[in-house]
Amino acid sequence: MGDVMELQLRQATKTLMEKREENILVCTHVDTDGITSRVILEELFNRLEIEGDFKFLKQLNMETLEDIPFKDYNLIIFADLGSGQISLIGKKMEEYNLWGVRDHSVIVLDHHIPAQSKIPDNLIHVNPWSDNLDGGREICGAGVAYKFAKSCNPSYTDLARYAVLGAVGDIQNLGGSFIGMNREILEDAKVRGDVLEFPDLQFYGKHTRPMFVSMRYFTDVRTDLMNNDSRIVNFIKRINEKYNLEIDPREPICSLSHGEKRVIGSEFLSRCNKYVPLSWVKYLPKVIFGMSYEFRGETVMTPLRNLEEFSTCINACSRYGDYKTPLEVLKGNRGKYYNRMLYMLNKHKRNLFKALKYIREEVEIIQRDKFQYFEIERDKIEEGIVGIVAGMSYSIEDVDWRKPIFAIKERDKGYKVSARCPKLLTFAQDINLGDVISYASRKVGGIGGGHKFACGAYIPYKEDFIDHIENRL
Ligand SMILES: [Mn+2]
Structure with a gap:
């Protein structure tokens, strides 16, 4: 300090x-x-x-x-x-x-x-x-x-x-x-024994999803494994043969030994090598390997064990305006609050799935030189999850995974904008979306800001905004 x-x-x-x-x-x-x-x-x-x-x-x-x-x-x-x-x-x-x-x-x-x-x-x-x-x-x-x-x-x-x-x-x-x-x-x-830290794979859902599902949605690098379960199962099968292992792709990642994780990670890394520009290769380990953080006091294979997943549980309530439920769960009041959280989590997942389907089937992704954007109709996709959906849109074929993406949604007065950028791009090109969106929204009399890779804004109109983004990126 x-x-x-x-x-x-x-x-x-x-x-x-x-x-x-x-x-x-x-x-x-x-x-x-x-x-x-x-x-x-x-x-x-x-x-x-x-x-x-x-x-x-x-x-x-x-x-x-x-x-x-x-x-x-x-x-x-x-x-x-x-x-x-x-x-x-x-x-x-x-x-x-x-x-x-x-x-x-x-x-x-x-x-x-x-x-x-x-x-x-x-x-x-x-x-x-x-x-x-x-x-x-x-x-x-x-x-x-x-x-x-x-x-x-x-x-x-x-x-x-x-x-x-x-x-x-x-x-x-x-x-x-x-x-x-x-x-x-x-x-x-x-030191308190409350949090565990250990090297792990950077796939989401380590305690709650089968590993093939975690791999299916990995979007930091787009490979032929994305959205392709049979290729993923094959990929694991080949690893099992090559290293004489018995990894079951239906098991969650948390059930893998450290050695198994290392093998899957390095095989996945060499797969990714083929899909990224040469100058990006050195950043690959950073998006595939990383530390996991877990609450030691929470049960394994529940959504509260891994901190990333716990945070999703909180979002599943707070993004829809329910702050009380996560607050009580955090304070240790389980029972009805925990049940409500699980219910909200399920609903949240269904909402995200629906939103993604809408973008895949009904929305046009407009490509610009250095970024892409899409517009969401008024009655589609709740405002609180627009950013999450923008991030998940990298699992859609039409979305260019090497460019940042902006989602624009009309609201009562003006528009809400959310932007996301693949992790690898932040490392390789040192993009700061938070700065970009803050600049562009100020230019049109709005307000915006956030992180390098995830940010948002409220703007009165969208036309010049897009140009300002283009100029600043
Ligand atoms: Mn904060």
């Missing part, structure tokens, strides 16, 4: 302790990282016997900021959001005559790139970028919340597991493993 962030954390901790008996509100984001931030802060409050009101915020902007009763609270904490809107928060405080008024403090615990602005000293901004540390890779919102909890009491390392899940949710292990502060947080969780 850098010096500035350390200082910010100390100030934040001191402020919480000073205001522990007063009115406190905690606002968090609604994705996996936001919900895990919330769990950490709720748990912290419980242990410190602090009462607080908690609120989920889908977005922090002028309007939602308007709804927050600043004057009613002596302390407001924002987690996994707030840095991008730090000047807006400052302006609001000024508007309510709270600028510099210590009786009404605000703490922002975030990892998004901060907007540059002068802020009052009763607004404490904790953010890794203050030390020039990459908040996109080194720590997530839940990680900052965890650091805050640990700064309140160093023994609270059992909360580290939530921060690791938050980081997986934000795909901060993009290169295959964690770096920077995420590494330290992971160490805390490992």
